[in-house]
Amino acid sequence: GVKLLLHGLCSNTTVKSLDLKGNNLRTVGAEALGKLLRQNKSIRSLILEWNSLGVWEEGFSFFCQGLGANSFLQRLDLRNNQINHQGAGELAVALKQNASLQELDLRWNNIGLLGGRALLNCLHSNKTLKKLELAGNNVPSDILKAVEQAMDHNQDRQTILSESQNRTYILGKEVLSLKDEKTKQFLDLMDTIDKQREEIARSDRMSAARVSQLQEALDEQQSIMNSLKAKLQMAEAALALSEQKVHNFGELLNATKQEQISMAEHHFTELQQQKQEGADREGKLLRDLSVANEKNLLLRSQVKQDLTNTTAELKLRVVQAEERLEMEKRRFKQSLEDMESLRVKEVDHMTQHIEASERSMQDRIQRLEAIRIALEEELSRVKAAALAERGQAEEELMKVRNQARLEEQQRLEHLEEKLRLMTESRDEAQNCCLKQKQMVAEAQAKASQLSLHAEGLRRRLEELQQDLNSKEEEKVTEVNKVKVELQEQIGHLQAERTAQDGLREKIAALERQLKALSSSHREALLDKEGEISMLLEKLRMKEADISRMREEEAQRASFLQNAIMAYVQGSPLGTHSSRK
Numbered sequence: 001g002v003k004l005l006l007h008g009l010c011s012n013t014t015v016k017s018l019d020l021k022g023n024n025l026r027t028v029g030a031e032a033l034g035k036l037l038r039q040n041k042s043i044r045s046l047i048l049e050w051n052s053l054g055v056w057e058e059g060f061s062f063f064c065q066g067l068g069a070n071s072f073l074q075r076l077d078l079r080n081n082q083i084n085h086q087g088a089g090e091l092a093v094a095l096k097q098n099a100s101l102q103e104l105d106l107r108w109n110n111i112g113l114l115g116g117r118a119l120l121n122c123l124h125s126n127k128t129l130k131k132l133e134l135a136g137n138n139v140p141s142d143i144l145k146a147v148e149q150a151m152d153h154n155q156d157r158q159t160i161l162s163e164s165q166n167r168t169y170i171l172g173k174e175v176l177s178l179k180d181e182k183t184k185q186f187l188d189l190m191d192t193i194d195k196q197r198e199e200i201a202r203s204d205r206m207s208a209a210r211v212s213q214l215q216e217a218l219d220e221q222q223s224i225m226n227s228l229k230a231k232l233q234m235a236e237a238a239l240a241l242s243e244q245k246v247h248n249f250g251e252l253l254n255a256t257k258q259e260q261i262s263m264a265e266h267h268f269t270e271l272q273q274q275k276q277e278g279a280d281r282e283g284k285l286l287r288d289l290s291v292a293n294e295k296n297l298l299l300r301s302q303v304k305q306d307l308t309n310t311t312a313e314l315k316l317r318v319v320q321a322e323e324r325l326e327m328e329k330r331r332f333k334q335s336l337e338d339m340e341s342l343r344v345k346e347v348d349h350m351t352q353h354i355e356a357s358e359r360s361m362q363d364r365i366q367r368l369e370a371i372r373i374a375l376e377e378e379l380s381r382v383k384a385a386a387l388a389e390r391g392q393a394e395e396e397l398m399k400v401r402n403q404a405r406l407e408e409q410q411r412l413e414h415l416e417e418k419l420r421l422m423t424e425s426r427d428e429a430q431n432c433c434l435k436q437k438q439m440v441a442e443a444q445a446k447a448s449q450l451s452l453h454a455e456g457l458r459r460r461l462e463e464l465q466q467d468l469n470s471k472e473e474e475k476v477t478e479v480n481k482v483k484v485e486l487q488e489q490i491g492h493l494q495a496e497r498t499a500q501d502g503l504r505e506k507i508a509a510l511e512r513q514l515k516a517l518s519s520s521h522r523e524a525l526l527d528k529e530g531e532i533s534m535l536l537e538k539l540r541m542k543e544a545d546i547s548r549m550r551e552e553e554a555q556r557a558s559f560l561q562n563a564i565m566a567y568v569q570g571s572p573l574g575t576h577s578s579r580k
Contacts, residue, residue, distance in 0.1 A: 006032040010039040017045040021077075025051040030059030034066030037073065047077040054083035054109065064090040068097035075103040088115025092122035095129065103131040111137040113476075116147075117469070123150040124462060130155050142472065142525070146465065149532075153458070160543070164451075167550060174561060185568070189422055196415055203411055204298055210404055214397060221393055222317065228382060232271065233328070238375070240332055244339060248346070252361065263372070267379070268325075274383070281394065288401060295405065432564050439556065446553075450546045457539050461532065468528050475521050482514055 002025060009015060025033070030053055053060050060083070067073070083091070088111040095101065111119070116139035123129065132147055489503060489510075496503070
């Protein structure tokens with residue numbers, strides 16, 4: 001029944017505790033228990049009290065092999081199982097391999113001296129066992145004390161390991177939290193930089209829009225100039241028509257024609273002067289725009305392209321206007337030549353009608369003079385209006401440019417100040433992180449040194465324990481030898497009852513020697529125990545120093561963390577993030 005039950009539990013994953021107390025398990029049951037311990041991964045507590053497992057040596061050895069292969073069992077109860085020193089040796093071998101068992105109860109068995117030594121020797125390699133009960137096994141008290149000391153040592157080691165793991169876990173959490181905070185701060189910095197870049201792009205767009213507005217204003221001024229040129233061309237055409245009509249009249253009209261030609265040339269020179277002044281003003285505007293573009297590095301390429309386009313367009317338009325003027329001059333000259341030929345042909349005809357038409361020509365000359373005066377007044381008015389409009393446009397353009405320059409300079413200075421503050425805060429945060437990492441590394445190095453020193457002290461304690469065990473073995477051998485000699489002497493005394501008095505004296509002497517040896521051995525044991533207690537006291541002091549240093553390191557780490565948090569909260573970056 002037990003075999004079937006244990007076979008079913010081999011694949012079970014929910015049972016945590018198994019109690020088989022007082023079930024008279026035999027070889028088959030012990031083997032099934034060994035198989036269960038090999039295969040099951042969920043049982044943490046196993047109670048086998050009152051089962052006499054130690055009687056069946058083969059089954060118990062198979063059970064011990066399963067216990068050595070198990071890595072999940074934590075508590076094992078083997079009370080009243082008639083385990084002898086051989087079973088204790090097999091248990092010791094299993095405990096050397098096992099790394100999960102924490103409590104083992106072997107009370108009320110037959111382990112004896114040899115079994116107790118085997119169990120004590122296995123505790124040098126087993127560091128997980130915290131509780132081992134050996135009462136009622138005829139084990140000497142010194143071995144029991146050594147076992148208790150080993151158990152205390154394992155418990156202290158487990159507590160130190162758990163504390164160190166907890167502290168390393170806490171430090172790891174703190175380091176991760178600091179890393180998260182730094183990454184958050186870095187992301188905040190990147191967000192602010194992106195926002196500043198967006199603001200710069202927005203300002204670029206606004207400046208481009210303003211430049212486009214200025215370009216439109218320039219285009220409007222150019223259109224006004226074109227309209228004025230068209231009016232001038234129309235006036236020149238009207239003048240050319242009037243001159244052609246005047247040339248039809250003879251030599252009397254030559255003076256008026258020359259005056260009109262001189263007036264046209266004078267107007268042409270004035271127009272050239274105006275064009276030259278417009279070109280100079282445009283050059284000044286271009287120079288101002290180039291200076292503004294040099295100051296604003298981000299807008300330089302776009303403004304240069306726009307200015308080159310505008311200058312090219314203006315040059316093209318000026319060239320076109322000059323070409324038109326040249327064409328008009330050529331036409332005017334051609335018309336003059338044609339009129340001269342016509343005049344030569346018609347001089348004879350006109351001389352006949354000069355006297356008749358002299359009065360009408362004088363009237364017409366007066367009318368033409370009035371028309372010319374009116375045209376000159378209209379041209380002067382148009383020139384004055386164009387100059388006034390151009391001056392207003394130039395003043396508005398200068399105001400807009402100055403305002404744009406001031407705004408761009410202020411924004412650039414503000415952005416540079418922000419970037420400088422951000423870089424300084426980032427450098428300070430990185431320096432703090434590096435210092436904290438160095439402090440953590442130093443604390444870990446100190447902890448490793450202290451652990452190495454404690455490990456050396458433990459090794460020294462183990463060596464002293466081994467020396468003590470060797471001396472105890474020598475003592476036991478000497479006692480056995482003395483017992484053998486006493487038995488031989490007792491046999492001789494029984495054979496020789498006649499020499500009973502002398503033998504009694506020898507026995508008394510031997511007993512005195514035995515007492516002296518035992519007293520000397522006791523004194524040696526007491527000295528060794530005193531040394532062991534001193535070493536334990538030193539170990540406790542070292543462990544207290546280690547704990548104190550760890551507390552100091554923890555306080556320093558907390559102080560550094562508080563300082564860093566206070567610095568981050570008090571820095572401009574912290575205020576910026578808190579405002580967000």
